Amino acid sequence: MTDQxxxxxxxxxxxxxxxxxxxxxxxxxxxxxLTIDGEIIKNVEPDLGYIHRSIxxxxxxxxxxxxVHLTDRMDYLSSHINNxxxxxxxxxxxEIEVSDRVKVIRTIIDELxxxxxxxxxxxVMGMDLGALTSYFYAFRDxxxxxxxxxxTCGARLTMNYNVPGGxxxxxxxxxxxRTKDFITHFKTKIPEYDRLLTGNVIFQKRTKGVGILxxxxxxxxxxxxxxxxxxxxxxxxxxxxxxxxxxxxxxxxILFTEGDxxxxxxxxxxxxxxxxSIIEQLIDNIPEGETKAATKAVIKLPKxxxxxxxxxxxxxxxxxxxxxxNKNPYRVKFRSPGxxxxxxLNHISKDVLIGDLVATMASFDFVIPDIDR
Amino acid sequence: xxxxxxxxxxxxxxxxxxxxxSIMPETAASYTIMVIIAVAYLALFAVAGLxxxxxxxxxxxxxxxxxxxxxxxPWGLLQTMADALKLVSKELTSTIxxxxxLYNLAPYFVIxxxxxxxxxFPFSEQFQAFDINIGVFxxxxxxxxxxxxxxxAGWSSxxxxxxxGAMRSGLQTISYELSVGLSILTMVLLTGxxxxxxxxxxxxxxxxxxxxxxxxxIIAFMIxxxxxxxxxxxxxxxxxxxxxELGAGFHTEYSGMKFAYFFLAEFINMFIISSIAVVLxxxxxLSPFGITENIAWFPQVFWFxxxxxxxxxxxxxxxxxxxxxxxxxxxxxxxxxxxxxxxxNIVLMAIxxxxxxxx
Numbered sequence: 054m055t056d057q058x059x060x061x062x063x064x065x066x067x068x069x070x071x072x073x074x075x076x077x078x079x080x081x082x083x084x085x086x087l088t089i090d091g092e093i094i095k096n097v098e099p100d101l102g103y104i105h106r107s108i109x110x111x112x113x114x115x116x117x118x119x120x121v122h123l124t125d126r127m128d129y130l131s132s133h134i135n136n137x138x139x140x141x142x143x144x145x146x147x148e149i150e151v152s153d154r155v156k157v158i159r160t161i162i163d164e165l166x167x168x169x170x171x172x173x174x175x176x177v178m179g180m181d182l183g184a185l186t187s188y189f190y191a192f193r194d195x196x197x198x199x200x201x202x203x204x205t206c207g208a209r210l211t212m213n214y215n216v217p218g219g220x221x222x223x224x225x226x227x228x229x230x231r232t233k234d235f236i237t238h239f240k241t242k243i244p245e246y247d248r249l250l251t252g253n254v255i256f257q258k259r260t261k262g263v264g265i266l267x268x269x270x271x272x273x274x275x276x277x278x279x280x281x282x283x284x285x286x287x288x289x290x291x292x293x294x295x296x297x298x299x300x301x302x303x304x305x306x307i308l309f310t311e312g313d314x315x316x317x318x319x320x321x322x323x324x325x326x327x328x329x330s331i332i333e334q335l336i337d338n339i340p341e342g343e344t345k346a347a348t349k350a351v352i353k354l355p356k357x358x359x360x361x362x363x364x365x366x367x368x369x370x371x372x373x374x375x376x377x378x379n380k381n382p383y384r385v386k387f388r389s390p391g392x393x394x395x396x397x398l399n400h401i402s403k404d405v406l407i408g409d410l411v412a413t414m415a416s417f418d419f420v421i422p423d424i425d426r
Numbered sequence: 427x428x429x430x431x432x433x434x435x436x437x438x439x440x441x442x443x444x445x446x447x448s449i450m451p452e453t454a455a456s457y458t459i460m461v462i463i464a465v466a467y468l469a470l471f472a473v474a475g476l477x478x479x480x481x482x483x484x485x486x487x488x489x490x491x492x493x494x495x496x497x498x499x500p501w502g503l504l505q506t507m508a509d510a511l512k513l514v515s516k517e518l519t520s521t522i523x524x525x526x527x528l529y530n531l532a533p534y535f536v537i538x539x540x541x542x543x544x545x546x547f548p549f550s551e552q553f554q555a556f557d558i559n560i561g562v563f564x565x566x567x568x569x570x571x572x573x574x575x576x577x578x579a580g581w582s583s584x585x586x587x588x589x590x591g592a593m594r595s596g597l598q599t600i601s602y603e604l605s606v607g608l609s610i611l612t613m614v615l616l617t618g619x620x621x622x623x624x625x626x627x628x629x630x631x632x633x634x635x636x637x638x639x640x641x642x643x644i645i646a647f648m649i650x651x652x653x654x655x656x657x658x659x660x661x662x663x664x665x666x667x668x669x670x671e672l673g674a675g676f677h678t679e680y681s682g683m684k685f686a687y688f689f690l691a692e693f694i695n696m697f698i699i700s701s702i703a704v705v706l707x708x709x710x711x712l713s714p715f716g717i718t719e720n721i722a723w724f725p726q727v728f729w730f731x732x733x734x735x736x737x738x739x740x741x742x743x744x745x746x747x748x749x750x751x752x753x754x755x756x757x758x759x760x761x762x763x764x765x766x767x768x769x770x771n772i773v774l775m776a777i778x779x780x781x782x783x784x785x
Contacts, residue, residue: 070586076673092590092753183661183668183750189490249747255662256749407590407671408752 067095072410074103080177081421085398085410092406097399104425112385117143117217117352120385125211127389128423130170131365133162133206136215141296142361142372143217146354152342153298155219157335160298161232162202162214164328168239169198170366171321171328174418178318179250181415182259187250194242197235201228217352219345232336236329243325251322260315264401264413267312274400275393278368279320280417284312290364302334317416351380367391367418391423471544471694476506478693481735482742489746516682521584524679528582533680533687535575540694543568547701548622550711550726561622562614562702566607569657569698572691573599576659576666576676579688583679591675594753595666598656601760602663605653608768612646612775613639613706616784626710636707638784642775647707649768654699655741656756658692662748663756700737701730708733 072085082103088096108127112120117139124135137159144151172195179187199209205225206214214221250256266276271284281288289306291299307323309316354376362371368390375384394417402410442462447455480495480502487494495502520529546561548554558564573595580592616639617625629635636643656663667675677688704710710733711726718724751759778784 068586179749183664184748185486186490186746189492193491250749253749255751255755258755259749259752406752406754408665408668408750411671 065090080419083395083419083421083424087407087410089407094402094405094407094410097402097410099395099398101425104422106422106426108426109385109387113381113383116380117354117382120382121215121217122211122213124387125213126422127387127426128365128367128370128391128420129210130173130420131166131367131370132211133159133166133214134363134365135370136213137163137297138361138363138370138372140215140217141363142359142374143352143354145361146357146359146374146376147217147348147352149218149346149348151219151346152344153340154342155344155346156298157339158220158224158344159215160302161332161335161339162205162212163297164331165198165201165232165235167366168325168328169195170418171325172198174321174366174415175246175250178415178418179256181411182256184250184253184256187246190242190246190249194239197231197238201231201235204228204231216345218348219343221345223344224339229336229339232332236332236336239325240329243322246322251318257315259408259412260318260416261313263314263405263409264416265311265313266397266401268310270397270400271312274397276368276397277393278364278366278390279307279324280317280368280394282307283309283316283320285310288369290362290369294362296361296363298335299331302331304331314412314416321418353378353380354382362388365390367420367423368394387426389423389426391419391421395419395424467544468541471541471697472690474697475690475693476510478697478738479509479689480506481738482693482745485739485742486746489743510686513686514683518682518684520681521679523584525582525584528578529679530684532575532579532582533684535578536572536691537575537687537694539568539571539575540691540698543698544694546622548626548705548710549730551623553727554623557621557623559619559621562610562620562625562706565698565702566603566610569695570599570603572695575691576688579680580676583676585679587672587674588676588678591666591668591672591678595659595676597753598659598663598665598756601757602653602656602764605649605760605764605768606657608765608772609646609650609653610702610706612642612768612772615772615775615779616643622705622710625705626712629709629712632784634707634709634712639775639778640784642771642778643707645767645771646775647703649764649771650703650706651737651740653760653764654703655744656760658695658699658741660692660696660741661745662750664745664750665753665756668750696738696741697734700734700741703737704730704733 067088067090070087070089072087074082074084084100084103086098086100087094088098106126108123111123115123121136121139124139125132127135172191176188176191179185202212203209205228206212206221266280266284268285270276271281271286276284276286277288285308287293287306287308290296291304292306304327307320307327309320354374356376356378359374359376360371362369364370369388370390371388373384373386373388374382377383398414398417402413405413443459446458450458483505484494484502486492495505498505498508543565545556546554546558546564548557576595576599577592580588580590580595583589613625613635614620616635617628619625619628625635629638632638636647639646659666665671667677669675672678677685680688711730713719713724713726713729718729
């Protein structure tokens with residue numbers, strides 16, 4: 054009997070299994086309907102909508118100042134960057150030029166947010182692969198960033214520090230010192246991260262060659278952020294369309310060509326160093342100036358369409374505002390990185406084991422409220 | 427050893443046994459004593475299991491920059507007792523479409539097989555319930571019954587996660603059983619006996635077996651620890667209950683005390699694997715270099731427990747440091763690396779013994 058005949062004779066039935074909406078690997082209420090043959094995944098169908106809050110529709114109801122606060126709740130790990138995206142769009146529409154001080158402070162906090170987000174991702178990546186200790190290491194360091202935020206912005210997670218035209222208030226007197234302290238501390242901790250996870254044989258076996266995303270696929274599915282850069286797609290908005298103070302700092306865009314889970318892991322780990330370098334370049338020379346440009350109490354954007362893109366920790370966030378000249382926008386659309394990145398999941402997780410899917414998902418760094426909005 | 431100077435608990439047991447024999451006919455008395463010993467062991471290992479859970483939580487906390495349980499009792503010593511009480515008092519919930527008989531049977535398979543293995547352990551020269559001449563064989567046989575319980579649990583739960591977990595457990599245990607068995611066999615070559623007390627006795631003069639058999643012994647020890655960790659379904663081989671993939675794996679549908687049986691069995695199994703390793707490689711209850719050999723009152727069980735706890739700490743260290751293997755890598759490791767290495771190691775050990783190279 055040939056192999057083909059044997060396969061025809063012994064036939065197994067495919068079955069489906071729900072991964073989520075309450076599942077430890079999903080980090081939120083994402084439901085994946087997996088079609089499985091034994092342990093081999095045949096199809097992955099994401100089912101969204103479990104945390105849909107219709108933020109885009111709510112934006113049509115609210116004034117421009119209020120919209121900023123809604124965006125915190127989309128990608129809660131990069132809330133400051135989301136706020137900034139909306140503020141930049143509104144500023145573009147009003148043609149306000151914010152002061153250098155605002156630009157620099159925004160950039161520093163952006164990068165701190167990115168480090169905090171990557172820290173959490175690193176901890177959770179280890180946890181998904183069964184190494185629970187990484188989670189606590191990462192949270193120790195993330196806590197320091199949250200403390201800095203708490204002092205300056207008044208909140209630890211949903212910061213609401215940006216307003217159209219600048220910042221809500223000036224930085225706390227301790228901000229510079231504490232940020233420097235954190236950078237010094239964190240520089241000694243990244244090698245520790247590497248020792249715990251990166252160099253581990255099991256970790257490398259679990260991630261190398263798993264969930265390979267080619268550059269062509271990354272571009273055609275609209276993948277962005279570290280996920281795309283791991284496939285060699287140069288897509289860093291900070292580099293290609295600089296906003297805030299990114300045009301005055303030197304940093305590398307981390308590019309890998311392997312496109313596997315380990316490459317995505319490495320991109321994020323190296324981005325930590327790049328973020329540190331950006332903060333170091335800016336922290337010592339925050340220019341003096343106004344922290345808020347004068348805006349009217351009721352902001353009315355001129356009639357037209359406005360679009361601004363920023364680089365969050367997960368990829369490219371686009372904010373599209375269609376205004377009819379009223380105090381409310383006519384239509385708001387967010388192009389969230391998570392949604393586009395999720396769309397490629399089925400394409401790259403065919404015929405892999407469940408464990409591989411978990412590793413791939415971990416390396417994509419999904420934040421479910423960002424996918425669903 | 428001078429029996430008059432023996433430690434007090436053994437005198438108590440002697441008094442009790444004399445008393446039982448004096449009030450009952452001989453057959454009834456011997457059965458009563460067996461039951462009493464069994465109950466005493468049961469209580470002992472339930473408590474030992476609970477404290478291993480506490481140790482695991484403390485060790486995990488030390489690895490993870492935390493303090494660990496510290497609210498119930500001094501240093502959290504009563505924490506797991508409180509947890510066990512909570513689990514005992516909980517309602518046993520189950521789903522409708524389960525296979526009731528098998529579902530209820532499964533946890534007992536797991537816990538009973540774990541407890542049965544305890545019967546043959548030589549905690550000290552006198553403290554051994556059941557010194558049979560096929561002790562090692564009995565241990566391997568008993569400890570592989572547990573997997574039936576896991577398979578039953580996964581099958582009868584009527585839950586896909588549980589089923590995948592159980593199937594993984596089946597293939598994992600069957601694969602790694604080979605390595606456990608073969609590495610034990612390597613050491614049996616050296617001792618020439620399967621009786622646990624004699625294996626320890628062989629180490630009194632010649633030094634611990636891991637030194638006696640040098641290179642092949644060390645290889646056997648490493649293989650045994652890897653395969654033993656896999657046998658107990660602990661990280662990095664905890665695919666059976668890989669929480670990021672399968673929720674809770676085979677015990678997803680269990681609650682209350684039935685869940686606690688699975689949980690406790692894992693820790694007792696860890697104790698078993700460590701105990702086998704201590705007996706086979708580290709001289710059981712013998713003190714290192716015979717430092718307490720001449721101190722009659724010194725409890726030999728101290729050395730046994732210290733060594734076992736050392737190895738248990740090693741296994742906890744694995745768990746809180748390593749990521750989990752994937753299911754195909756698990757099988758690759760066993761069939762492509764450990765098994766051939768093990769077979770070669772046996773031959774090597776045979777050559778070492780044949781040429782009289784043992785220390």
